[in-house]
Amino acid sequence: MSEKEIPARPLPEAEAALIARVDEHKDELVALLKELVAIDSRVVNLETFSDQSRIIAFVEAFMKGAGASCEQYHCPHPHAPAASGQSWPSLIAGIGARGGKRLQFCGHLDVVPFTAEGWATDPLVAVEKDGKLFGRGTADMKGGVACQMMAFKILAGAGIPLKGRLQMLFLPDEEMNGEYGSQFMVREHKAAIDSPTIISEPTGQPPIKSPAIIVGEKGHAWLKLKFLGASGHGSMPKQRSNSINKATRFVEQRSNLRLPSAKPPLSLANMLRSLLGRFSLGSLLRIARAPPAEAPDPYDKDGIGVGNFFKSTISFNQIHAGTKVNVIPSTCVMEVDIRVLPGITLQQVIDSIVDYCTDLGYVIRLPEGFRNLQREAWKERWEAFLLEHPFDVELSVISSTPGTFEDPGRPFTQLLSDAFEDVYHVKSVHFFAPGSSDAVFLRGGGISDVVLFGPTGGHTHDANEFVDIGDLVKMTKVFLLVAYRMLCKPI
Numbered sequence: 001m002s003e004k005e006i007p008a009r010p011l012p013e014a015e016a017a018l019i020a021r022v023d024e025h026k027d028e029l030v031a032l033l034k035e036l037v038a039i040d041s042r043v044v045n046l047e048t049f050s051d052q053s054r055i056i057a058f059v060e061a062f063m064k065g066a067g068a069s070c071e072q073y074h075c076p077h078p079h080a081p082a083a084s085g086q087s088w089p090s091l092i093a094g095i096g097a098r099g100g101k102r103l104q105f106c107g108h109l110d111v112v113p114f115t116a117e118g119w120a121t122d123p124l125v126a127v128e129k130d131g132k133l134f135g136r137g138t139a140d141m142k143g144g145v146a147c148q149m150m151a152f153k154i155l156a157g158a159g160i161p162l163k164g165r166l167q168m169l170f171l172p173d174e175e176m177n178g179e180y181g182s183q184f185m186v187r188e189h190k191a192a193i194d195s196p197t198i199i200s201e202p203t204g205q206p207p208i209k210s211p212a213i214i215v216g217e218k219g220h221a222w223l224k225l226k227f228l229g230a231s232g233h234g235s236m237p238k239q240r241s242n243s244i245n246k247a248t249r250f251v252e253q254r255s256n257l258r259l260p261s262a263k264p265p266l267s268l269a270n271m272l273r274s275l276l277g278r279f280s281l282g283s284l285l286r287i288a289r290a291p292p293a294e295a296p297d298p299y300d301k302d303g304i305g306v307g308n309f310f311k312s313t314i315s316f317n318q319i320h321a322g323t324k325v326n327v328i329p330s331t332c333v334m335e336v337d338i339r340v341l342p343g344i345t346l347q348q349v350i351d352s353i354v355d356y357c358t359d360l361g362y363v364i365r366l367p368e369g370f371r372n373l374q375r376e377a378w379k380e381r382w383e384a385f386l387l388e389h390p391f392d393v394e395l396s397v398i399s400s401t402p403g404t405f406e407d408p409g410r411p412f413t414q415l416l417s418d419a420f421e422d423v424y425h426v427k428s429v430h431f432f433a434p435g436s437s438d439a440v441f442l443r444g445g446g447i448s449d450v451v452l453f454g455p456t457g458g459h460t461h462d463a464n465e466f467v468d469i470g471d472l473v474k475m476t477k478v479f480l481l482v483a484y485r486m487l488c489k490p491i
């Protein structure tokens, strides 16, 4: 996909010399990423402890070798026996003086599980092919981590006095929602990480060549809905009280579900304007209409669904019911994935579900602490009402985060955009992500200037995950330029 080049601004000699060092370190950068991939750092779920001590020890040794002082922070695992010592480690490695300006690189070291199935190569042995490096975590996100580690090492080794502090925060569990990593650090050690932050998650995807700068993320509400009905013999169907029928009515009439709306932080017009700075309209339309380039799915009639960025969405993703073909099930449990724009609260989402249930004629039970509009409508007659009308559906919250957003006009984002354009020679594009990451918890904890920006890759969370090797080099240059301009140049 061709991108419009912008003329290269001549860089001052010192900057040009500094980023030229990245080219000299290219082999070392790729070797570093291969080593990170080879250390198995899979995480499974919140209940299962995954030992991340090997990978933390590896990055700590590297960062100490680069001249950093390091500190580990341990979040105890709640399901571990007290004396077992099982804990999730985060690490801060830093150089330079405290007190002045501070810049933070950040990445998670965990990867999602995999089976060998579908992989052309061993997921833990990163292999180079066609300018790409294949392996679990190459894109999400050991690639970005390796770039930031290398930028850190080059700056630390350049002998330029720092006017502030450059630090790198390594986190252990982003793929499980950051409970023992970013959430723990924000809660217990916020002062240590309160800094403008670039999280090097992959923010570029083929066919687009150059990564975007992600300034915000939608929030999520993962809800479990347990539909309750009457059991019975399958030979005597119960249209209204079969729990599966109740659940399917809920799915079927979803066009009546009015999820809360909010003004998108970046309007479609804004986003389009910035995209047109980089792409021709023709190529943009091709991207929007194209099926996923790497693995087209013949069943996929939805495509990318660009509209999903600008509104709240619901996806019905799990359903469990029944024990036997001739028995009417009394319960049907469905799990739904709702994504909301910044500014929308969990209570608003729940209100919309309650309203929808009222339309369907369902009585809904909510967890403690939430307003129930049905209950408010019935006031003091609610208890009496329930005696005659048992609950049709019980809602519980699996997890939720609010959406968060950074103003792309802030000087820090501008600094990053400029460095990007100086290295990539294309217009920077600001975007927000439909999914969430550690950025949500950092911003949610009151840390400003948190953005996502990392190398182009693909098949994240899937077989044959890869990162673009050329992009690793460019990305490292951008990180180095940002750090230099923020911490070294005379202010």
Ligand SMILES: [Zn+2]
Pocket (backbone or CB within 6 Å): 108, 140, 141, 174, 201
């Ligand atoms: Zn990630």
